[in-house]
Amino acid sequence: MKIIYKQLLKLLLILLIPSLTQACLWLEGTNIDGDYKRFDDKIISSMFLKRSQNTTPQKNFKQRFYRENNQTAEYLALQYIMKGEYDKGIAKLMEIEKEGKKLYEMASNLGTAYELQGNIPLAIEWIEEGIKRNAESHGGTEWLHVLILETKLELENNATLLEHQHIITLPYHFTETTTIKIKDKNYTIKEVRDALFYQLRERLIFVKPKDKVVADLLYTFAKIEEQTTIVEEADKLLVMAQEYGFDNQTEIDIIYHNLNKSITNMRQKAAFSTFLILILVVFLLIIFIKIRKKRRKKPITKPIISPLSFAFSINVYIVMFTILSMPLYSFIHLHLTHTSMLYILMIFIYPLAIYSVLNDIEKRYIIPQPKQHILYSSTLYIVFSTVIYFFFLKNFNINVFYHFGATIVLAICIFFFLKWRMKRYE
Numbered sequence: 001m002k003i004i005y006k007q008l009l010k011l012l013l014i015l016l017i018p019s020l021t022q023a024c025l026w027l028e029g030t031n032i033d034g035d036y037k038r039f040d041d042k043i044i045s046s047m048f049l050k051r052s053q054n055t056t057p058q059k060n061f062k063q064r065f066y067r068e069n070n071q072t073a074e075y076l077a078l079q080y081i082m083k084g085e086y087d088k089g090i091a092k093l094m095e096i097e098k099e100g101k102k103l104y105e106m107a108s109n110l111g112t113a114y115e116l117q118g119n120i121p122l123a124i125e126w127i128e129e130g131i132k133r134n135a136e137s138h139g140g141t142e143w144l145h146v147l148i149l150e151t152k153l154e155l156e157n158n159a160t161l162l163e164h165q166h167i168i169t170l171p172y173h174f175t176e177t178t179t180i181k182i183k184d185k186n187y188t189i190k191e192v193r194d195a196l197f198y199q200l201r202e203r204l205i206f207v208k209p210k211d212k213v214v215a216d217l218l219y220t221f222a223k224i225e226e227q228t229t230i231v232e233e234a235d236k237l238l239v240m241a242q243e244y245g246f247d248n249q250t251e252i253d254i255i256y257h258n259l260n261k262s263i264t265n266m267r268q269k270a271a272f273s274t275f276l277i278l279i280l281v282v283f284l285l286i287i288f289i290k291i292r293k294k295r296r297k298k299p300i301t302k303p304i305i306s307p308l309s310f311a312f313s314i315n316v317y318i319v320m321f322t323i324l325s326m327p328l329y330s331f332i333h334l335h336l337t338h339t340s341m342l343y344i345l346m347i348f349i350y351p352l353a354i355y356s357v358l359n360d361i362e363k364r365y366i367i368p369q370p371k372q373h374i375l376y377s378s379t380l381y382i383v384f385s386t387v388i389y390f391f392f393l394k395n396f397n398i399n400v401f402y403h404f405g406a407t408i409v410l411a412i413c414i415f416f417f418l419k420w421r422m423k424r425y426e
Contacts, residue, residue, distance in 0.1 A: 034265025
């Protein structure tokens with residue numbers, strides 16, 4: 001038995017570790033249609049952007065580039081730039097550039113340094129040179145850097161430019177695969193979203209509120225998140241846009257109107273689901289009470305209960321207690337808590353269900369082979385859980401690997417709880 005326990009623990013770790021690593025990256029909440037949605041391939045953009053906003057160039061430099069006793073020309077140039085000594089930083093970078101190596105990093109750093117210095121024409125020149133040297137660097141998003149610089153150049157001549165238009169114009173309705181034209185080149189909304197995240201994450205380290213360009217980009221990012229991911233993320237990005245000075249109240253009100261509508265729809269759907277669950281619970285309780293009353297009228301006998309009947313009884317109680325706990329989960333879910341809360345809740349619910357059903361079984365049956373009964377119960381639970389996933393939980397967009405990992409964990413918990421509870425029969 002010790003070998004079996006060790007193998008079970010190994011299986012638990014193999015299944016649980018990938019689930020936990022995936023959980024860190026899940027983006028979940030309410031989509032534009034008011035449905036719960038989770039994205040395994042997207043991160044919480046607002047959290048990383050806020051982190052960039054709250055850091056400083058010097059702190060970021062130490063975290064990413066600091067090496068003790070590093071006295072290379074490039075390192076010293078970056079140090080000058082991070083300290084705000086742009087003339088010295090540019091001079092050092094130009095010394096390296098004159099060596100003729102045509103490095104992408106030099107062109108990119110020169111473009112950034114000239115931008116921070118306020119020399120936008122030279123900044124554009126060097127960022128475009130960087131793109132020629134390596135178009136795929138920075139995730140292939142430097143086209144947006146150029147667009148930002150060109151907008152800043154236009155703002156010098158027309159300060160009200162962004163009051164009448166956006167840096168990136170989005171259609172009224174779109175999806176991730178929708179294509180839009182920017183400067184005679186087509187980009188999908190997904191490519192625009194990735195570019196906004198990458199460029200803003202770098203830009204917010206240097207640019208603090210208020211800034212018209214950043215405000216406009218954050219608004220566009222919020223609009224994309226509203227339409228393609230979750231409205232809660234759009235809300236956070238819109239708040240950041242307002243911090244940076246986005247003040248077009250009409251467009252702000254439109255996003256908040258859509259956000260409130262989506263949240264209201266989600267709450268109504270959750271409330272309706274909870275109501276149906278409560279009706280089902282009441283119905284099951286009425287049937288259960290009637291069956292109990294009929295059984296009390298019959299003479300009490302204690303036949304032997306088969307392993308399959310025992311396992312079925314255990315799992316029926318587990319399902320009933322799970323249904324009873326669904327209103328509580330629905331309440332938690334209204335506040336958009338992580339999906340793992342459902343499985344954590346089950347760890348506390350299942351022992352109550354097992355304890356309750358065992359008391360009932362002990363009064364009316366003899367349990368001759370507890371080990372066999374325990375094994376049947378754990379195995380049948382996995383079958384029940386699989387059926388419930390494909391007929392119910394799948395609609396909640398719950399990752400199949402995460403669910404089955406959690407199912408194995410809960411099956412092991414059931415196994416050991418039953419083993420502890422039924423020691424008296426061994």
